[in-house]
Amino acid sequence: MSGNRFFIAPDVFANTEIIFPREISRQIHSVLRLKAGDLVTVLDNEGHCRQVEIREVDARQVIGSAGEIFPAPGEPGVELTLCPALTQREKFEWILQKGTELGVRHFVPIITGRSLIQETGGWNEKIIRWQKIVREAAEQCGRGLVPEISTPLKLADYLNRDERPRGYILHEREQHAGLADSVMRHLSTGNRQIALLVGPEGGFTEDEAGQANSAGLVSVSLGARILRMETAAMAACVICMVVAGELGSFSVAVRS
Amino acid sequence: MSGNRFFIAPDVFANTEIIFPREISRQIHSVLRLKAGDLVTVLDNEGHCRQVEIREVDARQVIGSAGEIFPAPGEPGVELTLCPALTQREKFEWILQKGTELGVRHFVPIITGRSLIQETGGWNEKIIRWQKIVREAAEQCGRGLVPEISTPLKLADYLNRDERPRGYILHEREQHAGLADSVMRHLSTGNRQIALLVGPEGGFTEDEAGQANSAGLVSVSLGARILRMETAAMAACVICMVVAGELGSFSVAVRS
Structure with a gap:
């Protein structure tokens, strides 16, 4: 499949003639400078992909012919939920981008006692921006699905969720x-869903860690050195994925 | 030991009365706003540390009394050399910072066919900047040594090095x-030194990979998704360190 991938709405995806939406058309025309005859891959974010041959290129509208429908590759066999504390914009967006590359399926931003960001409303605009970041990262790295991003939640509200x-x-x-x-023990039980809670700079308070433990979350260490929040979040994602055999073969990986 | 750590020159470190150099004095006075009686830790970057009680604080000169000399903690038992291709400034500096937190001992920037930066001279100023980044990261995360940074090398020159x-x-x-x-097999032989070569955006050419293989470097995969260069570099460091038991206990970790 071609290296240029685009997630498009399922109704557009379903037609043999693909009329790309405006934003993607502009990208194909002006950024990637693709021509008639070039191939791209489209994904419906429901687990399918198709190769598309571009027929007409215009900054406003690109039209192509789509081939057969295949299962989309690129999704890890582990369903990882990353719950990072809200922090300064660049750092948080960086966690979203890297987390997407590393295979995170759901992001749940959490508000903790020491979180740099404490707002509890007005998220719509931010979530739209975050969704664009994870969609572009998913397209670039070859994911089959765009990760989901929840509305930020207070830690206690996350812990009270019935389904987690x-x-x-x-x-x-x-x-x-x-x-x-x-994680090795976790996966050996056949459970493929994992949540990771990562505290803000300064960490979780003892009280917060206690609440999380009471709610069934297990405290774990990342060793002797003090990692910055974003480094810890990424290292934790890498550890889950490598143990699951999703970052290159791993002979002690546990397959269900 | 106190959370505020500073690497100072061994000759200053050797005295019981520590007169902090100007830059650190300014940081203690104006950034950290420490007072007489507060404790900090000093390291000599030769594997030792001492606790220092601050006696006099001035923006230009901080003076303290140092206690006993201890072995500095915080160094991993694996000596990791990270050789990332030169790339745009922010990304490269980010790799230096995160690599330091994750325990990299030596950085060797390499110039490859597809490296974004191809200069082969005028590195002095950049290296001074890079050294500041890794020193601050080492102080913050609790390393016992500041990682070394080599002058950038062409890939072929790195491969021709006698000692690597x-x-x-x-x-x-x-x-x-x-x-x-x-890495698990590597460590099981008792060899604690590992080098990791990470290509630029666009990767190594087939020719470069072939040269590296001929020089004894083994090609490895990080799985099915396409990671950005900086994500791949960090994921590779995390993998080496977790296998070595340096990012939290790991029951299949190989100890020499």
């Missing part, structure tokens, strides 16, 4: 349990 | 060998 995957809270006071070992 | 650790080249064409498995 079993998971781990990165806590510097934890001295023993390592994330890799815990 | 056994290592791995991240290559997208590699389909089978995973980095984690390879």
Whole structure:
């Protein structure tokens, strides 16, 4: 499949003649400078992909002919929910971009006692911006689905959710349990859903860690050095994915 | 030991009365706003640390009394050399910062056919800037040593070096060998030195990968998704460190 990938709405995807929406048309014409005859891949964000041969290129509208429908590749076999504390814009957007590349399926921004951002409303505009970041990252790295982003939640509200995957809270006071070992045991039970809670700069308070533990989240350590929040979030995602065999083969990876 | 750590020159470190250099004095006075009686940790970048009680604080000169000399904690048991292709400034500096947190011991910037930066001279000013970045990251995360940064080298010159650790080249064409498995075998031989070569956006050319393989570097994959250069560099560091048991306990970690 071609390296240029675009997520488009399922109704557009369903036609043999694909009329690309304006934003993607502009990108194909002005940024990528593709020509008639070039191939791109379209995905419907419901798990399917098709190769499209471009027929007409215009800054406002690109038209192409789509081939057969295939299952979209690129989704990890692990459903990872990353819950990072809200922090300054660049750092947070960077976590969204890197997390998407590393295979995160759901992002749940959380508001904790020490989170740099404490607002509890007015998220619509931010979420639209965040969605654009994860869509572009998903297109670039070859994901089959665009990760979902929840409205930011207070930690207590996240913990009170009826449906949430079993998971781990990165806590510097934890001295023993390592994330890799815990994830290995987790996956060996056949459970493919994992949640990871990553605190803000300054970490979770003891009280917050206690609440999370009471709600079933296991405290884990990332070792002796003090990682910045974004480094810790990414390292935790890498650890989950490598243990699951999703970042190159891993002989002790547990397959369900 | 106190959370505020500073690397100072060994000759200053050797005295019981520590007269902090100007830049650190300014930081203690104006940024951290520490007072007489507060404790900081000093390191000599030769593997030792001491706790220092601040006696006099001035923007130009801070004076403190140092206690006993201890071995500095915080250095991983693996000596990781990260060789990232030169790329745009922010991305490269980010790799230096995160690599330091994750435990990289030596950075060797390399110039490859597709590197965004191709200059081969005038590095002095850049290296001074880079050294400041890794020193601050090492202070913040609790390393015992400041990572070393080599002058940038052409890939061929790196491969021709007499002394270089056994290592791995991240290559997208590699389909089978995973980095984690390879590092596990590597460490099981008792060899604690590892080099990681990370190509620029666009990757290594086939020719470059071939040269690296001929020079004994093993091609490894980071899985099915296409990671940006900086994501791949960090994921590779995380994988080496978690396998070595340096990012939280890891039950299959190989200890020499």
